[in-house]
Structures are given as structure tokens and as C-alpha cells.
Amino acid sequence: MEEAEKADVIFVIGSNTTETHPVAALGIKKAVRYKGAKLIVADPRRIDLCRFADLHLGHRPGTDAALINGLLKVIIDEDLTDKKFIAERTECFDDIKDSLKQFTPEYVEKITGVPKERIINAARMYANAKNALIYYTMGITQHTNGTGNVRALANLVLSTGKIGREGSGLNPLRGQNNVQGACDVGALPEYYSGYQKVNDEKNQEKFEKAWGARLSNKLGLTATEMTEAADAERLKAMYVMGENPLLSDPDINHTRHAFEKLEFLVVQDIFMSETAELADVVLPASCFAEKDGTFTNTERRIQMVRKAVEPPEEATEDWKIIIKLSNAFGYKMEYKSPADIMDEIAANTPQYAGISFDRLNGLGIQWPCPDKNHSGTRTLHKEKFTRGKGLFTKVEFIPSRELPDNEYPFILTTGRMLTHYHTGTMTRRSAGPNEHVKEGYVELSHEDANRLNIKNGEKVKVSSRRGQIDIKAKVTDMVSQGIVFIPFHFKEAAANMLTSRELDPVAKIPELKSCAVKIEK
Amino acid sequence: MKVTIDNKEIIANNGETILEAAKRAGINIPTLCHHPKLSNYGGCRVCMVEIKGMNRFVASCTTPVADNIVVETNTTNIRQSRKTVLELILSDHPNDCMTCDKTGDCTLQDLAYEYGVKENPYIGAMRQYPTEDKNPYIIRDFSKCILCAKCTRVCNEIRGVGAIDIMKRGFYAKVAMPFDEVLDCEFCGNCVDVCPVGSLTEKIAKGKGRTWETRKVDTICAYCGVGCGITLHIKDNTVIKVTPTEKESVNNGSLCVKGKFAYDFINSADRLKKPLIKKDGKFVEATWDEAIDYTVKRLKEIKEKHGSDSIGGLSSARCTNEDNYLFQKFMRAGIGTNNVDHCARY
Numbered sequence: 036m037e038e039a040e041k042a043d044v045i046f047v048i049g050s051n052t053t054e055t056h057p058v059a060a061l062g063i064k065k066a067v068r069y070k071g072a073k074l075i076v077a078d079p080r081r082i083d084l085c086r087f088a089d090l091h092l093g094h095r096p097g098t099d100a101a102l103i104n105g106l107l108k109v110i111i112d113e114d115l116t117d118k119k120f121i122a123e124r125t126e127c128f129d130d131i132k133d134s135l136k137q138f139t140p141e142y143v144e145k146i147t148g149v150p151k152e153r154i155i156n157a158a159r160m161y162a163n164a165k166n167a168l169i170y171y172t173m174g175i176t177q178h179t180n181g182t183g184n185v186r187a188l189a190n191l192v193l194s195t196g197k198i199g200r201e202g203s204g205l206n207p208l209r210g211q212n213n214v215q216g217a218c219d220v221g222a223l224p225e226y227y228s229g230y231q232k233v234n235d236e237k238n239q240e241k242f243e244k245a246w247g248a249r250l251s252n253k254l255g256l257t258a259t260e261m262t263e264a265a266d267a268e269r270l271k272a273m274y275v276m277g278e279n280p281l282l283s284d285p286d287i288n289h290t291r292h293a294f295e296k297l298e299f300l301v302v303q304d305i306f307m308s309e310t311a312e313l314a315d316v317v318l319p320a321s322c323f324a325e326k327d328g329t330f331t332n333t334e335r336r337i338q339m340v341r342k343a344v345e346p347p348e349e350a351t352e353d354w355k356i357i358i359k360l361s362n363a364f365g366y367k368m369e370y371k372s373p374a375d376i377m378d379e380i381a382a383n384t385p386q387y388a389g390i391s392f393d394r395l396n397g398l399g400i401q402w403p404c405p406d407k408n409h410s411g412t413r414t415l416h417k418e419k420f421t422r423g424k425g426l427f428t429k430v431e432f433i434p435s436r437e438l439p440d441n442e443y444p445f446i447l448t449t450g451r452m453l454t455h456y457h458t459g460t461m462t463r464r465s466a467g468p469n470e471h472v473k474e475g476y477v478e479l480s481h482e483d484a485n486r487l488n489i490k491n492g493e494k495v496k497v498s499s500r501r502g503q504i505d506i507k508a509k510v511t512d513m514v515s516q517g518i519v520f521i522p523f524h525f526k527e528a529a530a531n532m533l534t535s536r537e538l539d540p541v542a543k544i545p546e547l548k549s550c551a552v553k554i555e556k
Numbered sequence: 557m558k559v560t561i562d563n564k565e566i567i568a569n570n571g572e573t574i575l576e577a578a579k580r581a582g583i584n585i586p587t588l589c590h591h592p593k594l595s596n597y598g599g600c601r602v603c604m605v606e607i608k609g610m611n612r613f614v615a616s617c618t619t620p621v622a623d624n625i626v627v628e629t630n631t632t633n634i635r636q637s638r639k640t641v642l643e644l645i646l647s648d649h650p651n652d653c654m655t656c657d658k659t660g661d662c663t664l665q666d667l668a669y670e671y672g673v674k675e676n677p678y679i680g681a682m683r684q685y686p687t688e689d690k691n692p693y694i695i696r697d698f699s700k701c702i703l704c705a706k707c708t709r710v711c712n713e714i715r716g717v718g719a720i721d722i723m724k725r726g727f728y729a730k731v732a733m734p735f736d737e738v739l740d741c742e743f744c745g746n747c748v749d750v751c752p753v754g755s756l757t758e759k760i761a762k763g764k765g766r767t768w769e770t771r772k773v774d775t776i777c778a779y780c781g782v783g784c785g786i787t788l789h790i791k792d793n794t795v796i797k798v799t800p801t802e803k804e805s806v807n808n809g810s811l812c813v814k815g816k817f818a819y820d821f822i823n824s825a826d827r828l829k830k831p832l833i834k835k836d837g838k839f840v841e842a843t844w845d846e847a848i849d850y851t852v853k854r855l856k857e858i859k860e861k862h863g864s865d866s867i868g869g870l871s872s873a874r875c876t877n878e879d880n881y882l883f884q885k886f887m888r889a890g891i892g893t894n895n896v897d898h899c900a901r902y
Contacts, residue, residue, distance in 0.1 A: 037808075057744065057812035058782045064716040087716065209781030211899070213880070214873035220881040222871035222898045228881060233894050248889035251864065255894030261868040270868050270895070272858045276883055277872030278899050299854040306826055316851050317839065319828035322821070323778035324788060324795055328876025330776050332783025332806065340876055343773035343788045344795060344822065348829035349844065353872075353879040357886050359844070363852045366890035368882065376878040397804050453742060456779050456814055464826060465818035466760055470692040471743065 039066040041202030044164035046157075048077040048188070049099065049174020049548075053084050054453040056172075056208045059333075060084065063170070073164070075157050077102060078174060079448060080478075080513045080520060090157050093515060094147035096448045097435035097549040100180055102154070103187035104430060105143030107194060108135045109158035116162070120196030125425040131190060134429040146432065148515075162195050166202030172210060173450070177548040180433040182541040187430040194427075199416040209333040211457070212323070216331030219387070219402070220380055224255030229384035245383050248366065257543040259284075259536070266293035275302045276353060277320065281309035282458035282526055285534040285545040286501045303356055306460045309526060319350035322461075326352040328373045329395065331402070335412075337390055338399035435549040436537040443499060443551035445483075445519050447533055450548075455524035463524070475525030476509040479554070483517070484510040487554060497521070499552045502532035508554075519552065557623040562630065574616035574627055575603055585629050586638065586667055588645075588752050589704035590617040593809060594713055600704055601641045602667065605629045613637060639671045645702050647678035649753075656700070658754030660767040664702065665753075683727065691739040693759055693817050694748055698730055701755040707731060707747035714810060717742055731755075745816035749799055749809070758797055760820055765791035774801050777815040778874065782806060784815050795822050855891065864892035871898040 039045060039062035052060040066072035067087045076084050077092040077099075085091045094102045110116060111132060121128050140151035147154075161167050169192065175184045188205055197203040209215050221228035231238040234252045243250050256264055262284060264270035273294075284290040294300065294313050302314040305322050325346040331337045346352070354373060361368045370376050374392040381387050389404035389411075400411040416425075439446055454472045455462040462468040477497055479489065489495055491510040496503055497519070506521065506528040514520055521530040535550040559568045561578050568577040573596060575585050588600035598618035605616045608626040613634065616627075628634065646668060653659050667673075685698040705722060708731060712718040719741035723732040733739055748756045770789040777784040785805030789797035798819050800811045831847035832839040842850075858866055869887040871880050880898070887896040 053742075056780050056782050057742070058784050058807045058810050058815075061714060061716075061810055065714075068716060211781055211873035212776070212778050212783065213875065213877065214781060214898070216877040217871055217873045217875070217880045217898045220877045221884040222880045222896055223884075224894050224897050227888075228884075233888075242888075246885060246889040249892070250888055251892060251894055253865070253894060255865075255896055256868060258870055258897040258899060261870070261895060261897065264868070269866065271862050271866040272855060273868045273870065274855075274887070275870040276879070277874045278870045280870065280899070283899060299858060301851050301855075305828060306821075306824070307828060311828075315834050315854070316847050317828060317832040318847060318851075319830060319832075323874075324773075324775065324819075324822050326876065326879075328878045330778075330783060331877060332776075333781035334783075334806070336783060336806065337877070338776045338783055338785070339774075341773050341775045343771075343775060343790050344793045347823075347827045349831065350827065350829055351844075353875050354882050357879070357882040359848055360851065361882075361886045361890045363848050364855065364886075364890050366886065368886075370882075373876065373878040376881055380877065380881050398806065454813055456818070461778075461821040462814060462818045464821040464824040466820055467693040467743070467817040468813065471813075 037062055038201055039063050039072070039168060040070050042066060042072050042164070042166050042168040043202070044073045044075065044161055044167040046075045046077070046161055046167060046169045047084060048103075048169065048171050049176075050170050050172040050208055051078065051080070051082045051084070051174070051450060052170065052208065053082070055210065055451050057453065059208055063087070073160055075160060079515070079518055082513070090153055090160065092147075092149045092153055092157060094149050096446050096518060097178055097180075098147040098432070099175055099178070099184040100187050100430050101138065101143050101146040101432040102149060103184065103191055104135055104138040104432065105140060105147070105154050106158040106161065107187070107191050108138040109140065109155050110162045110191070110194060111135065113159070115159065116194045117196030121194065124196070124419070125193045125427060127427045128194065131427045131429050134431070161191070164197070166200070167195070167197045168203060169205045170208055171206070172208045174548055176207075176539075176542065176544050177546060178544075179436045179537050179539050179546045181539040181544045183430045183433065186428045189425070190427050190430065193425045199414065199418075201414055204414070207333070212332075213330040215333060215335060216329065216337070219331055220384070224257055227383070228380060229386050242383065259538055259543050259545060262290050262293045265297050268296055271297065272299040273297055273301070275300070275310055277304055279308040279310045279458040279460060281313070282529060282531065283523070285531055285536040285547055287529060287531045288502050289536060303353060305350070306464070308458065308460055318356055319346075319348075320356060321346040321350055321352045326354070326373070328354070329377065334401060336399045336401045337387070337395060339392065339395045436546060437500075437535050437550045439517065439551045443553045445517060445552050445554060447497070447499065447530075447550050447552040448518065448520050448548050449523050449530040449534060450520065451524070452522040455522065457524065459524040459526065474507060475522060475528035475530070476507045477554070478509050478511050478514045478520040480514050480516045480518070481510055481512065484508065487556065489554070489556060493556070496555045497533060497552050498555070499533040499535070499550055501535065504528045504532050519554065557621060559621050559623075559625050559627065561627045568621040572621050574605060574614075574619050574621055577621050578616065578627070578629060583629060585616050586670075587617055588663055588667070588702060589706060591706050591709070591750055594706065594709040597705055597709065600645075600702065602638055604634060604637055604641075606631055606634055635671065638667075639673060642667055642671055642673045643677060646673055647676050647680065648682050649702065650682075650699050656754040657757045657762055662754060663752035681727070685730070688738060689759060691743070693743045693745065693813070694739060695757045695759050695762060696739060697755050697757075700753050701731060702753055703729055703731070704752060706750040706752065707756060710746045710750050711741070715742065715744055715746060717744075720747070743813040743817065744811060745813065746810055749811075758817070760817065761797040764794070764796035770796065774803060777811070779814045779818070784811055786811065786815055788819075795819055859891065865895060867891050867893055868895035871896060873898050
């Protein structure tokens, strides 16, 4: 986290850092205010971080690839690349050069709405820095071209050699406390723990031996694909632990419809969520303060979570519920404590091989940690990348699947706000946040509000091809003309009634950051 | 450079203050306004020390070390000076420790105890302000404020927010929002965490328990992916307060509004407390055995009829690594499918 202070330039794109990762943002602010770092913010909204920025690139939602390609084009044209790094550490650089031809500052200005001078300035600022960090979040990934957006950023990093040392790199900020860890330990359809592919025979054999069970080598379905499969009645039953797709999924009318078709749904949670309401069986679980275990943060840091209080009445720890269920199902599980489970994770997961509870005091350990004497790894990709050489990939600009038109003239982008979290199950049941921000709102520019004669605080109807919500208007200069923003925490005015379930074909991430809506009084 | 503090020879760093050099040497100089992460303020005058050869006391928090100085931090004169300073502060501070939520965790109270401040020899006008508790999170009692400016410095220097500053001067000085309006800021609560007295306290912790009645457990915040270290303050089986951990942590003493204030969901009446089985469209309470048996029966039927891949599991980015590992192991080795995912994509 303190790495921001070592950067000369910080480039934040698609991350409203001060609201979604407030404490990570402190490092960025400190770097800018006290260490002389320059800050470039690329976001369609004039987010709070812009107060500290040297440059704000307010590109239209869904035009990230064009913007990043435009920056790279300037860097190449002005000969600001790191030739030594390109030669020694990367491959296929020449392949992408041609593909960038069209991305002149003029062309990129037309697509993104960012004045070309700013594009040129930003490119120079980034490329000329000795050390530069990029931070991104879902503003980059939640698009049908999300994978392309990330690859474009990787191209930018590789061409300027800004990776593999402190103060430089490409950093996704993970949105949930343990999204990193859940991925690491194999809660993914294509990987066992440690990103070991399930369709690789050696891995299958390894885990069959470790777990004493026959395992499938067929890739599983992603969360979004499960909803589709339920809708198509190919998926008949689901076990959902601590997730609330009925508020967090795009196009929740569709999700509800699909979940209602399931023959059997079991939900394990701490509250009666929208999803739990549809369940056949609900199992009362424990929250973070009621169990021992570990979370892995956005910098791959494995940290101890400690039980502080007992869960209410008959509610119990999630790991205990899974053991109960598994044993009753006929697959034997025996663990005395979460420490035992971590020992098994360590035995089967190369990145976690050196981890055990007795080592996790204080700041924890950053993986990869290959053995018990290893102190963890702070910076990745120092000498080489995971695949060997850094690969340049051509990135086309593919516009969002649904663009504004006469009927639905606004681009809706969604996200979090500071006070609330995700589907609100926790923050909306906490007195302070619930009193502070009671209801959802749609951010609307002054120009659009004037044109539609909408006053600040007035109720409006926002609709898309998929649904409609009634919501309070917040007239603000956060958004530009033609763009509206709705936080997705509020079930009474759920942004995801409106969003589209178009997916990025590679990462299967839905396009939550851009769809077309209309606004009426 | 070499300095001598309380007869102890210390190698001090250039630019270091006397207070910092002493602290490194294990000599504790009391202070109310100094905070190691904030700029040096020199406001409270509690940290005064004597330097041999100087005819006045100096504030150790703002005085840099100089080569070969000889410093005394705890002479009779210094202690008398500190006692007077404390008496002056307490002459304009309500004597209501018995109902103050800060009792037991209050630096002013601790110092009054250490220096034996009892009577108030400086009777006169006292600042009287109504308590501001109209904001959702923080009780601001300005009659208790000692104007140490830790809150304004943390708000400006660490958070970059600058919501508050000290308005007016002298007896009328007061920490305030612009135009002295009701507090409206990011509500990170860092001002509460650094307040040395009971001027700023958490609204939801009010009256819930004394600091010596609580157990403290260090854990990790359950909101975003930053992984801030937090300390839960527990009385009986209830978390009554959250503070940033004082140990080494990624957040270095800071939290946000969610980590600091959004924890009372733990004790929400809405918590699920018993297993439930839906019968005729309505949830009915069940025992664990009933719920597990029924779930297993249904999953087995479906697996037999439609195959393992007709079942899917959504694990959770909110749960621990251990929960997630067992969940995917159950789906893969128990159910027999790789249909397991979580909300990494939302």
C-alpha cells in the first residue's frame, strides 16, 4: 500500500479510489501532496480524486481501449518507449504497432471526448516518469471489452517498462475483502487452488490423490453462465454461500426468473438476502467477527481473521456447515480448526506452501511464499513474467454493446459510493450509514437536469430495455452531459434492474459500467 | 549527533525532535497534542523539558536536537510546570469523568492522575457548548475539547479532506466545519481515533461499556480488498467499538466510514439464527439435522437424475480462505462438478 509513495506518476483509471478503497487512496493522496508525484485520473465522472489530479481525462464510458491505445500511440510516435525493456523482457511489440495507426489523438478525442492536448500530455507524463503506477478496478473490467481494456493497459506498461520494481506496476484494486483469496484457493470454475487448471491431467491426478475422490476434468460454469444455465433448465440446483446475485447480478429481473426455475436452492448467509428469499433451505452462517481464518488482500497479503464473538443462537461458522453437509453427503471431511484447513491449502497450493497460522501475525505474508522459511514476495514480475516474456496483444476498440439512441439517450454507469457496500446487506443494517444515506439516487448533470426540468431531489423514472426504477435525482457536476450514475446498493431502486448482461467473451464479466437508459419525470 | 536525556547518552538523528529521540531511547515524555504521524504542533505545553544552559523550558515536540545538549524531562520544576499546565486545561474542562465514555482511555485523565491534579485553583468562565450529535456518527462535545488540533491535522494532513479547522481565537476558539455547521464529511472517524479526550466519541458506542470492561481482538476489516487491520472492542458477546489496530498494519492507523462505523450489523435483529426449510412457500424453522438431511436428499436426487454438472455452487469473496477452500472441495470432490465460482466479476 505504501508503494504509491515511491511512484513519480500515478495513473488511476476506472477506479473511484477515495470512495471504493478509501484507505488505499490515502497513499495516492500522500504521494501527490507530500512526495511530488503527479496524478492522472481517467474516469467519466469527476470523482473526488480529481481534486488532487494534475490531469483529468473524462472519457465516455466504454471508450477505455481507445483512450489507452491513444496514449500508447503518442508514446510510440514520440519515441518515449523503453527499448531495452521491450527487447529483453517482451515479445510481439512490432505486431501491435500497425494496429495503433488509427488511434491518433484527433481520432481518440472524437471517440472519448477527451481533448487531444490532454491525451498527449498524459502520455508524456506517464512515459517520462522514472516510476509510474497504474491503479484500476471495475471501471476497466466491467465492459464487454474488459479483457481488451486490461490488455491495452498491459501494452502501455510493457512499452514503457514500468513494471517489476517498487513504484512501478499495474495494480487492480480488489473490491471485496477476500476476492483475491477466494480466487487463490480455487473458488473458480477452471482452477483448483493456486490457479492449477482443472482440465490438466497432472493436476487432476494430484487432487484426486490428495482428496481421495474422482474429479471431473470438464471446465465448470462461471457465475454468469450458471444463471444462463438455470434459465435454460440445464442447471437444476444451486448452493450459494454468502452471495446475493439477486441484487449484484446485471439485469436482475432475468436473474430472478432463472433462479425461480431451479429445482433446489440452498443459501447459506447471515441475513435473509434477496437470494435467500428464493431458497428452499436457508442455513444461518457466521460473519467475519465470528470465525477464525484468513483473508488475502489486494496486495496478495494473507492476514489473520480472528473470532471475537459467538454467532447468534444456532448460526455457526461456514467451514463447519460445509463439513457437516459434506459428511452427510457421503464425502468425508475432518478438520479440527481452520488452521488444519490452511495446512491442507498449503500442501496443495504452491503459492501458499509456506503459509500456516502460526506464521501469520502482524502484517501477514504476501504470496508467493513457497516454503516455511520464505518471508513472502512483495513485488511480482521482477526478473520475468509468469509466462516468461511479456506479451504485447493487439487491442481493438469495440464500443459498448448497447449505445444510447433516440429512445434511450443516456449512458448509465453503475458503481459503489463511500458509505455503503455492495448489496447493502451489512451497511444498510448499520445505524450510522443507514441514517447517513438512506436511499439510492441517480447522478445527473446540470445541463441534462435543466433540459428535462428536473430538480435536485425530485423523484424520476429511469428505464432501460430491461426494467424501470423510481429514484431520486441528484443534480451534480460529477457527471457530464449524457451520462448518469446509479450506485447499486439499494434494493428499492436497484441499478441492476437496468443493467445489461452482455458479457466480456473471455473473462465473462458483465457490462455493468455501460448501458442505455432514459429518464422521465 | 550525541545528546544526553535524563543522564542517558543517545545518538540522535539530525532533524529529530527531543521528543522523538527520547522516545527511541525508551524515555516517555507526556504530551496531549503530539502524534507521530502528524505535523509537530507544540500546542499543549505538556511536553516541556529543560535544556541545560537555557533559561526557559522548551516544548520537546517542536525543538530539534542539537549536538551535545543535556536534557532533563522529569525534574521537580518540570513536573510543577506540567501540573500547572494540566490545572489550566482542567480549569476549562467539565469534571464529569464519571459519565464520560472516554474514561479509562483518556490521556488528560491519566495525566491528571499521574500529576495529582485535584482542586481547580483557576476558577473562572468555562466554555459551554451544546453537544453536536446531529450528524449520523460522531458525538462532538466542544466543552471537553482541549484544542490540541489532532483532529484538524489528521483530517487535513492524512485524509486530505480538510472538513474542519479551528475557528476564532483564544477563549472562543473552537473546532468547526465552515460556518460552524453540523458535521458533514467523509466520516472516516480518524478524528475520533486521535482525540486524546472525550470531545469526540462514537455515537453507537455511547453508554455501551467502559474500556476496562472490554476485550480487544485484532482482526481484518470485512469490506473492501485493502485489508485494514482493525481492533474489535467487545463487551460480553457484543462488538461495541472498532478502532484501527495499533499494531503494524497496511492501513497505518486509518480506516474509512465502513470499517470504523458499519459493524452493528453483527448484532442486527435481522440475523439468521436458525436453519429454515421452505414448506408451502413459507420458511419454517428446522433443526440443523433436518436442514442438512433435506438438503443432502434433494442434492442427491438431482445428482442422480441429471448428473453432477446439473448442480452449481457460488462461493463467497466475503468468506475466509478456509471457507472457500472447503466449499470448492465439496463441489468438486463431493458433488463432482467444477461448477463453482464467486462474485469476482461483479
